[in-house]
Amino acid sequence: MTLRFLFFGFCFLGIGILSAQDDDLPIKYREDQFYVSFALQLQQQNISGFKQNGFSNNFQIGFIRDIPINTKGTFAIGLGVGYDYNRLVSNLNLSEIESKMKFSLTENQKNLQTFSSIVFPLSIRLRSSTPYRTDFWRVYGGLKYRLLLSSRFHPVIGASFNNDRINKNNTAVFLSMGYNTWNLFLEYDLNSIYKRETALFSGGYLELQTLKIGLIFYLL
Secondary structure, eight states, X not given: OHHHXXXXXXXXXXXXXXXXXXXXXXXXXXXXXXXXXXXXXXXXXXXXXOOOOSOOEEXXXXXXXXXXXXXXXXXXXXXXXXXXXXXXXXXXXXXXETTEEEEEEOSSOOEEEEEEEEEEEEEEEEEOOOTTOSOOEEEEEEEEEXXXXXXXXXXXXXXXXXXXXXXXXXXXXXXXXXETTEEEEEEEESSOSBOGGGOEETTEEOOEEEEEEEEEEEEO
């Protein structure tokens, strides 16, 4: 809850800075207002025997409102909205055990968890751009607040089903850096993707976070 209030507090701060600063720019220009990213996901968890025995990936696309802060436009805040799709492969299984849905580990099986979210990114943006340069260095970092749209669990044996154990909202930190078209992208979940009270596992609770490593492409 605290992270949620902190995130939206920064959003309102950014809107206030936009109103106060935007008219001061001698030449108004904005950078990197659309983005597309592709990433490999590494799953971090608290149970032994867990195997990420497949390719887990992430895809994101969205729009950023670029808000220049200084007169050169090399320092800015970005507020945006986007779409996020996750595909996690592992030997983690979700099935009915003793009349309750519980997580367990399977031998050499590739079970699949997919889920998608609406994403609200907030970033601090440093770059070497000018109104006349399209190739420049950049370092962007900040927070992302995610609202779940849908989630499904796909076991190796049996039909897929809706998984209501995914957290409805979550927060992540991210960093992107690079030159011109090619930019390295990192993102890490601050909380488990699963609700603690429903993620039963061998008498305890499963906690699983992801580290995304990939490329992000900025446009316009």
